[in-house]
Amino acid sequence: MIRLPLLCLLILTTNLCSATDIMIVVGPSNHAPGSHEVQAGARLMANCLENAINVKGIDAEVYYEWPSDPPIHRSASTVVFIGDQFPGERLPGSDVIMDALAKMMKRGCGIVCVHYATGLGARDVTEAGDHPLLHWTGGYFATRCKHHQSKARIFDATIKKGKTGHPVMRGWETFKLRDEPYTRNYFGLKGLAPGVYSLATAQYPPTDPRTEIIAWGIDRKDGGRGMGVTMPHFYRNWERDELRKFIMNGIVWTAGLDVPKAGVKTPKPDLAAFRPESIDPKPRVKKK
Numbered sequence: 290m291i292r293l294p295l296l297c298l299l300i301l302t303t304n305l306c307s308a309t310d311i312m313i314v315v316g317p318s319n320h321a322p323g324s325h326e327v328q329a330g331a332r333l334m335a336n337c338l339e340n341a342i343n344v345k346g347i348d349a350e351v352y353y354e355w356p357s358d359p360p361i362h363r364s365a366s367t368v369v370f371i372g373d374q375f376p377g378e379r380l381p382g383s384d385v386i387m388d389a390l391a392k393m394m395k396r397g398c399g400i401v402c403v404h405y406a407t408g409l410g411a412r413d414v415t416e417a418g419d420h421p422l423l424h425w426t427g428g429y430f431a432t433r434c435k436h437h438q439s440k441a442r443i444f445d446a447t448i449k450k451g452k453t454g455h456p457v458m459r460g461w462e463t464f465k466l467r468d469e470p471y472t473r474n475y476f477g478l479k480g481l482a483p484g485v486y487s488l489a490t491a492q493y494p495p496t497d498p499r500t501e502i503i504a505w506g507i508d509r510k511d512g513g514r515g516m517g518v519t520m521p522h523f524y525r526n527w528e529r530d531e532l533r534k535f536i537m538n539g540i541v542w543t544a545g546l547d548v549p550k551a552g553v554k555t556p557k558p559d560l561a562a563f564r565p566e567s568i569d570p571k572p573r574v575k576k577k
Contacts, residue, residue, distance in 0.1 A: 337537055404520055428485065443468065447465050450488075487505055524560065525570075
């Protein structure tokens, strides 16, 4: 019988029990039910990550406000944002949040922004368009900015792979869906910066199509990884295996984990289980 020293046993037990911490931060949203559904979307992502079929050891926690608990700032491998515009700028205490994020990014923490969480407005950026998010994820969706104006349109999109051979490309092929993948996204005055690349593209507009980057990634100099993905607008589209796999691949990749060759496999979610306002789009009720 082999007897291991107590210290070895403690180290072995710690390694076996350690989990990869992922923060999912929900920002404000004022979209009609069935679109955005940021709280339900966050809960769905956490469930997919913790119950992935071929990736184990993930602990995904959803936060409906910025966590003031410093340990999670130090232990999180990546932070995922979902909301109407970048929650780092829209949640209360944005100065404190941005400072905390800067420290997290400096130590190599990953970051993912989903759909409108990729968005920044004129009040957030310099006149030339600079903002930390540009350096953390490689780009952003620009709304009402002087230097650039991105496009938000619902259309029938064909989503194609971007950077060949990248881990986020694993396990999915070209797919079609009706959604609102933002186009003419901003990547800096000179376009894609070194270390930034396309992860997915679509053709827009239908009348005079050109290739548009609708998801992007970055390998940062601090060792961290970032990703922006401009879907899904419709909550129902979380049912799409290809889209869900693409986004889960990105989150796992930014957390520094290995993406399986077949991509991150997750069971088809029961959309109602995550308590959305509505599964399918409904018109916004006007306040009297």
